[in-house]
Amino acid sequence: MLDYVFHFASPASPVDYAAHGIETLRVGSYGTFEALELARRYAAKFMMASTSECYGDPLEHPQSETYWGHVNPIGPRSVYDEAKRFSEAVTMAYHRYHQVDIRILRIFNTYGPRMQLNDGRVIPNFMWQALRSEDLTVYGDGSQTRSFCYVSDEIDGIVRLSRSSEHEPVNIGNPNEFTILECAQKVIAATGSVSAIQFEPLPQDDPKQRRPDISKARRLLGWEPSVDLDTGLKLSLEYFRTAVQAQSGAPI
Numbered sequence: 001m002l003d004y005v006f007h008f009a010s011p012a013s014p015v016d017y018a019a020h021g022i023e024t025l026r027v028g029s030y031g032t033f034e035a036l037e038l039a040r041r042y043a044a045k046f047m048m049a050s051t052s053e054c055y056g057d058p059l060e061h062p063q064s065e066t067y068w069g070h071v072n073p074i075g076p077r078s079v080y081d082e083a084k085r086f087s088e089a090v091t092m093a094y095h096r097y098h099q100v101d102i103r104i105l106r107i108f109n110t111y112g113p114r115m116q117l118n119d120g121r122v123i124p125n126f127m128w129q130a131l132r133s134e135d136l137t138v139y140g141d142g143s144q145t146r147s148f149c150y151v152s153d154e155i156d157g158i159v160r161l162s163r164s165s166e167h168e169p170v171n172i173g174n175p176n177e178f179t180i181l182e183c184a185q186k187v188i189a190a191t192g193s194v195s196a197i198q199f200e201p202l203p204q205d206d207p208k209q210r211r212p213d214i215s216k217a218r219r220l221l222g223w224e225p226s227v228d229l230d231t232g233l234k235l236s237l238e239y240f241r242t243a244v245q246a247q248s249g250a251p252i
Contacts, residue, residue, distance in 0.1 A: 001042070002038070002039075002042035002044045003044055003045065004044055004045045004046070004047070004162065005035050005036075005038055005039040005044050005045070005046045005047070006047050006049075006162075007031070007032060007035040007036075007046070007047065007048045007049065007087075008048075008049040009027050009031055009035075010024060010027050010028055010031075010049070010080070010083065010084070011023070011024050011027075011080070012051070012080070013116070013119045013120040013121050014077070014080075014120045014121070014203075015118060015119065015120030016119075016120070017077075017079055017080040018076065018079075021079035022079075024079045024080055024083050025079050025082070025083050027083070028080075028082075028083025028084055028086055028087045029083065029086055029087070029090075032048065032086070032087040032090045032091065033090060035048075036090065036091065036094045036100060039094075039100050039101075040094065040098050040100050044101075045101045045102075045103070045162070046091070046094070046100050046101065046102045046103065047102070047103040047104075047105060047158075047161070047162055048087055048088070048091050048102070048103070048104055048105065049105050049107055050084050050087065050088050050104055050105060050106045050107065050169060051080070051081075051084045051106060051107055052106055052107065052108040052109070052171070052173065052210055052212065053071075053077065053080055053081045053084060054069050054071070054081065054084055054085050054088065054106060054169075055067060055069045055070070055071075055207075055210075056069045056070045056071030056072065056081060056205070056207065057070050057071075057072075057205060057206075057207045057208055058070055058207065058209065058210070061209050061211060062175065062177075062211040062212060062213040063171070063210070063211065063212060063213060064171070064213040064215075064216070065106065065168065065169045065170065065171055065213075065216055069085070071085065072205050075204055075205040076203070076204055076205065077204075077205050088104055088169065091104055092104070092167075092168075095167055101167075102167050103161050103162060103164070103166065103167070103170075104167075104168065104169040104170070105157075105158060105161055105169075105170060105172055106169050106170065106171045106172065106173075106212075107154065107172055107173065108147055108149055108171065108172070108173025108174065108210065108212045109121070109122070109146050109147060109148050109149065109173065109210065110148075110149045110150075110151055110154045110173075111123040111124075111148055111149070111150065111151065111232065111236065112150050112151030112152070112232065112235070112236050112239075113151070113235075113236055113238075113239035113240075114151075114239065117240075117243055117244065117247060122146060122148075122180060122183055123148065123183070123187065123233075123236070124240070125137065126183065126184055126187040127187060127191070127236070127237075127240040127244070128240070128244060129195060130187050130188055130191040130193035130195045131191055131193065131240060131241055131244045132244065132248065133193055133194055133195055134195060135195055135196045135197060135198040136184045136187065136188065136195050136196075136197050136198065137198055137200055138180055138181055138184055138197050138198070138199050138200070139180070139199075139200050139201065139202045139203060139206060140180075140199070140201070140202035140206070141181075141199065142179055142180045142181030142182075142184065142197075142199070143179050143180075143181065144179065144180055144202070144206065144207065144208050144209065145177045145178060145179050145180070145208075145209045145210060145211065146177070146178060146180065146183065146210050147173055147174050147175060147176060147177050147178070147210060147211045147212060148174055148176075148178065148183070148229050148232065149172070149173045149174035149225055150174070150225065150227035150231075150232035150235065150236075152227060153174065153225035153226060153227050154172060154173075154225075156223065157172035157217060157221065157223045157225075158172065160217075160221040160222070160223050161217075161221060161223075164220060164221055166220055170216055170217055170220065170221070171212040171213060171214055171216065171217060172212075172214070172217060172223070173212035173214065173225075174212070174225045174229075175211060175212055175213070175214050175224075175225075176225075176228065176229065177209075177210075177211040178229060181197070183229070184197055185197075186229060186230060186233060187233060190230070190233040190234055190237055191237065191241075
């Protein structure tokens with residue numbers, strides 16, 4: 001007996017999917033088919049973890065679920081972006097043709113304890129550098145924006161969506177938008193670091209803005225995040241301090 005299949009398997013950090021691009025494409029294609037076949041065989045409910053990367057470098061702001069995206073299908077980020085977009089298409093096809101009871105979760109930038117230090121995403125990078133009193137690396141001029149959702153809020157949204165009857169994509173993310181430069185300054189303040197900020201060239205296809213429209217999640221799930229960025233950084237600090245100290249071999 002199987003009640004629910006959650007397909008969350010995929011590298012998600014730019015460092016990981018750049019190193020494992022073929023594997024990322026496979027898990028978003030073959031892996032999705034296998035997970036859906038399992039759900040179909042047991043008449044189980046199915047949820048796939050999709051991503052805000054489906055919107056690419058968006059021309060619509062904030063991004064609602066009805067926006068089709070602005071994605072480079074052959075760029076360096078495409079191994080992740082297109083794997084997730086394809087996964088959404090396969091998932092919806094299984095719903096239409098085989099009546100599988102699906103959920104499609106579009107996750108926006110999420111952070112908190114237990115992230116990898118070498119994750120390559122904004123907050124782990126900044127925490128690692130700030131706690132080691134290194135300069136924080138900001139790409140471009142730091143004016144590009146992101147919206148950061150604390151992990152407990154994200155999990156609450158995931159659970160609520162899993163218990164709903166919605167079959168089309170739902171954004172689960174924090175609609176409060178910050179520039180990358182603002183985020184770097186907040187991490188420096190949270191850690192009490194003496195770090196400065198160092199600017200590097202912007203990577204290819206790096207989104208200029210990212211902010212979820214969560215009106216659908218509010219309406220259908222009664223969900224919205226409750227942890228602001230300053231609070232979330234404080235809640236994450238002890239984990240990152242301990243992890244950086246363990247990896248560095250010196251007190252932080």
